[in-house]
Amino acid sequence: MGNGTSIGRVRGLGSAKGGVHHWLLQRFTAIGNLLTLIFLVVSLVLLPDLNYATVIEWIARPVPAVLMILLVVTTFWHARLGLQVLVEDYVHEHANKFACIAALNLAACGGIAFGVFCIVRIALGAHA
Amino acid sequence: MANAGTKNRPLSPHLQIWKWGPHMFVSILHRVTGDGMAFAGLGVLLWWLGALAGGPASYATFTAVITSPIGYLVLVGISWAFFSHMCSGLRHFALDVGAGFELNANKFWSIVCPILGVLFTAAFWALVLLR
Numbered sequence: 001m002g003n004g005t006s007i008g009r010v011r012g013l014g015s016a017k018g019g020v021h022h023w024l025l026q027r028f029t030a031i032g033n034l035l036t037l038i039f040l041v042v043s044l045v046l047l048p049d050l051n052y053a054t055v056i057e058w059i060a061r062p063v064p065a066v067l068m069i070l071l072v073v074t075t076f077w078h079a080r081l082g083l084q085v086l087v088e089d090y091v092h093e094h095a096n097k098f099a100c101i102a103a104l105n106l107a108a109c110g111g112i113a114f115g116v117f118c119i120v121r122i123a124l125g126a127h128a
Numbered sequence: 129m130a131n132a133g134t135k136n137r138p139l140s141p142h143l144q145i146w147k148w149g150p151h152m153f154v155s156i157l158h159r160v161t162g163d164g165m166a167f168a169g170l171g172v173l174l175w176w177l178g179a180l181a182g183g184p185a186s187y188a189t190f191t192a193v194i195t196s197p198i199g200y201l202v203l204v205g206i207s208w209a210f211f212s213h214m215c216s217g218l219r220h221f222a223l224d225v226g227a228g229f230e231l232n233a234n235k236f237w238s239i240v241c242p243i244l245g246v247l248f249t250a251a252f253w254a255l256v257l258l259r
């Protein structure tokens with residue numbers, strides 16, 4: 001960074017070149033959320049009841065299992081992108097921001113791993 | 129560095145003089161419902177999946193908590209946040225292609241989206257509870 005002219009001060013402080021990618025991923029995951037969550041909402045309405053046996057029988061089948069896995073991935077990814085914007089808007093101190101984004105990444109990956117593991121475990125018959 | 133080239137520059141938009149509009153409300157609502165779901169919604173989703181994977185006993189614990197008055201309040205809140213966020217998110221898709229920025233259209237959809245969110249929530253719970 002220069003110390004004399006205006007352009008010298010601005011140079012290197014512009015766009016990080018990652019904004020468009022983040023913006024597009026927010027939209028792609030939003031479409032994923034829309035499709036998978038409509039499937040979940042319709043399923044919850046159409047199931048005869050929400051007892052353990054009924055829900056297990058439903059989620060263990062291939063199509064619901066795959067769609068629920070996709071739902072977990074796309075919602076956590078979308079939430080991770082949205083919470084990143086929240087952190088960037090309200091956490092200004094560099095070290096705190098870094099810590100928040102690091103914790104956010106860990107939480108999002110952990111959530112996806114746990115959700116997918118639970119569905120796979122049920123779908124492969126490791127229940128009751 | 130702060131004062132170089134910034135003397136007597138106009139301040140716009142002004143930070144203190146503005147009037148509330150529905151577009152501001154729907155924008156804030158989109159963030160609040162989205163971030164609310166990121167914590168409460170995904171938490172309940174993981175708990176539900178974990179309880180299912182854990183077996184009948186853990187699922188019974190989950191349903192006992194989630195069908196308590198506070199549990200229903202959380203579920204209704206999450207479902208309202210989802211339908212509101214879905215409607216304002218679809219509004220964003222329209223804005224993304226450059227549509228709906230005319231003053232009247234923008235105001236109309238800013239008012240309609242939150243109302244649709246409430247109506248979808250009511251319809252969803254009516255279908256679930258009346259089956």
